[in-house]
Structure formats: C-alpha cells, structure tokens
Amino acid sequence: MTRSANLGFSRIGLNRELKKALESYWKGESDTAALHATAAGLRARHWSLQREAGIAVIPSNDFSLYDHVLDTSVLVGAIPPRFAGIADPDARYFAMARGTDAAPAMEMTKWFDTNYHFIVPELHRDQAFALNAGKPLNHFREAQALGLVTRPVILGPVTFLSLAKAKDDGFEPLDLLDALLPVYAELLAQLKAEGADWVQIDEPVLVLDLSSRQQAALEKAYAVLGKAGPDILLTTYFGDLRDNTELAARLPVAGLHIDLVRAPGQLDAVLAALPAGKTLSVGVVDGRNIWRTDLDAAFGLVSRVWDHIGPDCLEIAPSCSLLHSPVDLDAETALDAELKSWLAFARQKLEEVAALTTAQQRGRGAARTAFEASAAAIAAHKASARIHRPEVKARAAQAIALDRNSSFASRREKQRARFNLPDYPTTTIGSFPQTKEVRQARAAFKKGQLDRAGYDAFLEQQTERAIRIQEELGLDVLVHGEFERNDMVEYFGEQLDGFAFTRNGWVQSYGSRCVKPPVIYGDVSRPAPMTVRWSAFAASLTDRHMKGMLTGPVTILQWSFVRVDQPRAETCRQIGLAIRQEVLDLEQAGIGIIQIDEPALREGLPLRRSDWDAYLRWAVDCFRLSASGVADDTQIHTHMCYAEFNDIMPAIAAMDADVISIETSRSDMELLEAFRDFNYPNEIGPGVWDIHAPRVPDQADMLALLRKAGRGIAPDQLWVNPDCGLKTRGWPEVNAALQNLVAAAKALRSAAAR
Numbered sequence: 001m002t003r004s005a006n007l008g009f010s011r012i013g014l015n016r017e018l019k020k021a022l023e024s025y026w027k028g029e030s031d032t033a034a035l036h037a038t039a040a041g042l043r044a045r046h047w048s049l050q051r052e053a054g055i056a057v058i059p060s061n062d063f064s065l066y067d068h069v070l071d072t073s074v075l076v077g078a079i080p081p082r083f084a085g086i087a088d089p090d091a092r093y094f095a096m097a098r099g100t101d102a103a104p105a106m107e108m109t110k111w112f113d114t115n116y117h118f119i120v121p122e123l124h125r126d127q128a129f130a131l132n133a134g135k136p137l138n139h140f141r142e143a144q145a146l147g148l149v150t151r152p153v154i155l156g157p158v159t160f161l162s163l164a165k166a167k168d169d170g171f172e173p174l175d176l177l178d179a180l181l182p183v184y185a186e187l188l189a190q191l192k193a194e195g196a197d198w199v200q201i202d203e204p205v206l207v208l209d210l211s212s213r214q215q216a217a218l219e220k221a222y223a224v225l226g227k228a229g230p231d232i233l234l235t236t237y238f239g240d241l242r243d244n245t246e247l248a249a250r251l252p253v254a255g256l257h258i259d260l261v262r263a264p265g266q267l268d269a270v271l272a273a274l275p276a277g278k279t280l281s282v283g284v285v286d287g288r289n290i291w292r293t294d295l296d297a298a299f300g301l302v303s304r305v306w307d308h309i310g311p312d313c314l315e316i317a318p319s320c321s322l323l324h325s326p327v328d329l330d331a332e333t334a335l336d337a338e339l340k341s342w343l344a345f346a347r348q349k350l351e352e353v354a355a356l357t358t359a360q361q362r363g364r365g366a367a368r369t370a371f372e373a374s375a376a377a378i379a380a381h382k383a384s385a386r387i388h389r390p391e392v393k394a395r396a397a398q399a400i401a402l403d404r405n406s407s408f409a410s411r412r413e414k415q416r417a418r419f420n421l422p423d424y425p426t427t428t429i430g431s432f433p434q435t436k437e438v439r440q441a442r443a444a445f446k447k448g449q450l451d452r453a454g455y456d457a458f459l460e461q462q463t464e465r466a467i468r469i470q471e472e473l474g475l476d477v478l479v480h481g482e483f484e485r486n487d488m489v490e491y492f493g494e495q496l497d498g499f500a501f502t503r504n505g506w507v508q509s510y511g512s513r514c515v516k517p518p519v520i521y522g523d524v525s526r527p528a529p530m531t532v533r534w535s536a537f538a539a540s541l542t543d544r545h546m547k548g549m550l551t552g553p554v555t556i557l558q559w560s561f562v563r564v565d566q567p568r569a570e571t572c573r574q575i576g577l578a579i580r581q582e583v584l585d586l587e588q589a590g591i592g593i594i595q596i597d598e599p600a601l602r603e604g605l606p607l608r609r610s611d612w613d614a615y616l617r618w619a620v621d622c623f624r625l626s627a628s629g630v631a632d633d634t635q636i637h638t639h640m641c642y643a644e645f646n647d648i649m650p651a652i653a654a655m656d657a658d659v660i661s662i663e664t665s666r667s668d669m670e671l672l673e674a675f676r677d678f679n680y681p682n683e684i685g686p687g688v689w690d691i692h693a694p695r696v697p698d699q700a701d702m703l704a705l706l707r708k709a710g711r712g713i714a715p716d717q718l719w720v721n722p723d724c725g726l727k728t729r730g731w732p733e734v735n736a737a738l739q740n741l742v743a744a745a746k747a748l749r750s751a752a753a754r
C-alpha cells in the first residue's frame, strides 16, 4: 500500500531548545547529561509530532547535536589527528566543530545550495576507518522504546567522500571508497539486526554533474551495500537526476527518492528507467520553501506515478529533509490570517503528505477537507491584490546603466585622493558583538517593555562605544556595528514592502546558530531609508572614515523564503532597486564608503554547471544595479564568506566592487588563490581571523597569513580584516584579536618602508 514518509526533521526545536542547551553546555553552565536530556526530549517530541501528522515512515538518526556530516565523520572514525587525543567523545565532537586553543576547528561550508553549513570531513591518504555506530543504533532503539520502528538516515558514502577534503597531496577522497565500504556494510548489518528493515541513504551528489569516477563509485558502493541487510531507499534532492537518471534507477537498491518540487520534469525519465518492483518515493511537498502545497496539482503528479508503478511501490514524501523548514505554522500568532493561509511549515507539510497519501489510498473524498482548504487558499493567493504592485513592476522594467561611470583604475585614483588611507588599510566586516544585553534590549523593545526612544538611546550608546573602541584600536575604516539589526537579512526585509515575518520560523544555519528567513510574498519596494539614520549618526561621532553597511539583493533573496509565482531574477531586480536607492541615500548623507554584502552569491549558484551562466548574469547584474549609481570617489565594498571562488572569478570581477573582503583564514588563504590566478584587478581583504572559532589569533598568525596573501597579490591591493562579522564573538576576544590585527598591518607597513 502507498506509504506516507518523511526524510528528516528540524533538530533545533520550535523554541530553539537545542540552541539554548548547547550554548549553556558550552559556557559550562550545564553538563552533558542535561544536554543529552534536551536532545532526547526533542527527538521524542518530533517523532510523536510526525506520527500525529499521519506519517507512516518516520526517520531516525536525522537528529544531530551539531551537524549530520560531522556525525558521519565520527560514525566512520574519520577523526582528524589533532583531535584524537581528546578522550571524552562529546568534548572531541565539539572540538572538531568549534576548535580549541590547541586545535583549529575543521572547515565549514555550505550544504549544496542551502544556507545550512556542514563541517567538511578531513581525510588522509592512509585514512583508516572504524565503525562507531552508537548514535544511529541508540536513536533507533530510543524510538523503538516509544513504539516506533523508524527508518534510519545515513549520509551515503559517495556523497561523504565527495564532500571531504584530502589533507595530503596526490590522492582524492574517492580513493578511500574500498576502505570505507566495509564500515557502511557493517553499520547496515547492525541496523538490520536491531530491527531496521529499511534505511534511508542520502546521495544528493546524484543531482550534480558527476565525474565518471563518482559514477563508478556509486555502482561499486551499492553493489556492496545493496546486499548488506536492510532495504535501502536511496534519496536524491535539491535537483534533477538528468544524465544520472539511468544510473540512479539501476543501482541495486530497493527504492529511490526524487525531488519533484525542484524538478518535476524528471518524472517521465525516471519512470521510464525505473525497474519493475522498485519503490519510488516522490517528493511532492516543498521542503525548502514555506508555501502551502497545491494538493490538486501534487495529487496529479502522484496519480501519474501510481498509474505507472501501482500502489505498493509508491511512497509520498516532502522533497527533501525538513531540516530546512521552520517547525510549526500554528505558533505564528502574529501573522495575518490571509498570509498564514498561504503557508505551511514542517508540521503542516507532513499533514499535506498524509492527506495526499490518504487520497491515494482511499480516494480524494477521504481527504476532502484538506483538499478543499488547499484549493481555496491557492485560489485566494492567486487573486490577492497584496502581491502585485504595478508601479513596482514598471520601475523594475526601466533600463538602468549597470556600469560605474569610470573604470576601476580611474575610480581608484579619486578614492585614494579622497580617503588617503595607509597601505594595508584595516577594517572590519560590519557587525560587532550582539551581546545578551543587545538582544535583551531588542526583545524588550519588541515586547513593548522598552519604548522607541529608550531603545534608540540604547543603540546609540552601543554604537558610540563601538566607535570609540575602533578609534582606540587604530582601525582605518570604521563601522557602526550593526547593533540595531537582529539579522543582516531580516532587518532589511522588515523595512521593505512585499516582505512578511515570522515569530518562530527558525531554521538552523550552523551548530547552534539559527536564522529566521523573511517571507517575500509580493512586489518589493523601499518605502523609506533603512540604514541612513545609523550610518549618519555613527559618522557624526568620529573624524575617521565610516563604512555604510548593506546586504545585497542576491543575499536578501537567497536567505529569504521567496515567492514562486515569478522568476527569482525578477524578484531580485526589485530588491536590487531598493538597495540602489539606499546606496544613493547613504552617499547623499556623506557616507563615502559603502559595503554591499553578498555572502550568498556563490551559494545561489545552480547545482548544474550548464545553468550557471544564466544565474550569474542576473545575479551579478542585480548587484551592479544596486552599486552602479554612485560617484567615482564613492568606494563600494562587497563581502563574501564560505564560498569557493575558483570557478566564478569572471563573475566576481564583473561585480566590479572597489574592494572585496573574503573568508580565507580557515582554509589557510587557499581561497585567495583563485584571485591570484585570475589576476583580480580590484582591491581585496582576505580574512585573517576565523571569527567562527572561539580562539583569538595572535599577531604572528595573522602576519603569516598576510605574508602568504602577499605572494601574488600586490601590496597596494591588500586590505586587512577578519573573515566575517563579529556578531557571534564577545568583546574581550574582539578587542584582543583586533589589536593583533592592527599590529599585524602596522608590522607589514613598517617592513615595506624598510
């Protein structure tokens, strides 16, 4: 019989319970037992929520205390040698994620095209693997004790190796497949012995352009694992199988999951290639966005599959893990009823899966209420006057020059004359610590316990303090500190028309850090200046240069839940125009240096290379649209973090920012090589402080990184700055690290003068 299934659930909890438990444990305020009790409570609550929503096949081992890729490194015994001496498993796990004074953290990067970050596995040529199956087995047993036989989720060996970094020269992680497979086979055998008839193995690499080595690795891996015990549901998501369709369909496993939300067009090819008797799990409810499912349309797709493969081999599911969805729309008490009726969060998505399954099993009449509510909401959404604003569309349709007035070379001369900065100018990326005090003041303001005047006075005092500290440190280009912002995207969305906000729509970004992506439901415009007040106030307090701070259009788009009734490029252009107005207002207010952050530009890149050019064209154009209106002597900065640049250098250069700051310290300046190889012409600030690790780098560390950067990047191109904003750090470490950073820049200057 057709089954309803889920592929994974949020770990953080509706009220970010896991975040709070982790941070309290890291501060030493609670012990391991308390942390594990919170985690177990969340798992139990989420399993029963899924059961109550009507889901038959419920996952386990989707929970993680930090990250599921890090869990996989631990599962297979791939512990980098610098952590091997830490005996306590929890301490070692968090040391790998966050670093210690003695051992820098493992690298972190984006999970496919999402805003979720994973910890990059580190592998050596002579890597030995050893099974450490405690977590999947214990979680399976934990669910069993609650009366549930779950389907454990495991990250597949080929995706694991493809995401890993080789720590020795002359070998590739895929060389280790033969060594890794017995560990996976043993894990599957143990899960089977425990009572798991099915396991879910995620191989999202199947939606990427695969090398012939990766294809061969998949064949080899599943020839072994397909016989290891439990039936395997091989899951693919975030895109279409395209040229990997036949490979995915013929792998000797019991089932295949495909994402029919991102890639409905792949269905016919998959049905044609799927061997008889193989289960097909169809992802028809969007796990990456928050729009309510059009149940009639989804049922149409499901019925086509049912006609082809029959009821027994069909599973109905979200398109991907619900890790990327907020937990429960019912908790949104402040959203207006109309908007709310258009949305579905994780719990509602599971109810949609259940309704589709009921309709398939027993006819649509059996799920009439859900289908009728969906149809009414979809029709009301289409007809709503809140979405389309003709004047915004008309403005976005006008042609605007995207080039700056002059070339970079001539802009640079004018900017040098205006700003008179020293060599190796020092700056920061924008935010200063969002301390408990700052967050509490904002919370009090939002609850009405602190009035606008009181909140503004508090923010002014924080801003002034940050400026005095920067002056004292001797930084060359100052920032106001972003104290007024809850988040670099949400803050702008809150002030733009066409956006809505949630109270509890938290999604994990990395570890304990969460974001609350705004919802772009309609045409976007800027009713009033958004940042000028704070930048102008900050500039008025100092004689030093003050950098205005904006989030770019691509990043605002990428980190929001975006409407699906028009192309993303169109929505992005509307945002680009709004940011352009803000840039011009900042310039008008006398702010001569303006940073437009685009950390998500790389993350928005389509997963298939053949789709890159089209995306990069509109994404870069939207950035240029936001930046191109200023005078030659206004200096535009941009900033990117957690991105690989090698394959997109022409696009980065086409953005034509006068200065770009990038995250490079965790990768030991490796990411800078792309700029060097490309002969990048504009100025660059390679990050010299890994701000995501609780460790203060000393002057020598930073100097070494800068010297490395100086090999190939001209001295007059180089800026000195941290990897990213300092919002997650505390003041004592910020002070200490920035002191070292300024000292490192001064040391370089005096070495150059000698």
Ligand SMILES: CN1c2c(nc(N)[nH]c2=O)NC[C@@H]1CNc1ccc(C(=O)N[C@@H](CCC(=O)N[C@@H](CCC(=O)N[C@@H](CCC(=O)O)C(=O)O)C(=O)O)C(=O)O)cc1
Pocket (backbone or CB within 6 Å): 019, 115, 434, 436, 439, 440, 442, 443, 485, 486, 487, 488, 489, 490, 509, 510, 512, 513, 514, 515, 516, 559, 599, 727, 728
């Ligand atoms: C640069 N990064 C960002 C990404 N995506 C974004 N949308 N924003 C980003 O900045 N992606 C890539 C990286 C990821 N990095 C980070 C870094 C830090 C965070 C982070 O700190 N997130 C905060 C939540 C931010 C927020 O919205 N804060 C609100 C609510 C604060 C709060 O919890 N208030 C308390 C009451 C106050 C108290 O008692 O402490 C409450 O509501 O209970 C605010 O500041 O007003 C986090 O806490 O995780 C995210 C991504």
Ligand SMILES: N[C@@H](CCS)C(=O)O
Pocket (backbone or CB within 6 Å): 429, 430, 431, 488, 549, 597, 599, 639, 641, 724, 725, 726, 727
């Ligand atoms: N200006 C932002 C950029 C983060 S990517 C900050 O400093 O937090």
Ligand SMILES: [Zn+2]
Pocket (backbone or CB within 6 Å): 429, 599, 639, 640, 641, 723, 724, 725
């Ligand atoms: Zn950043």
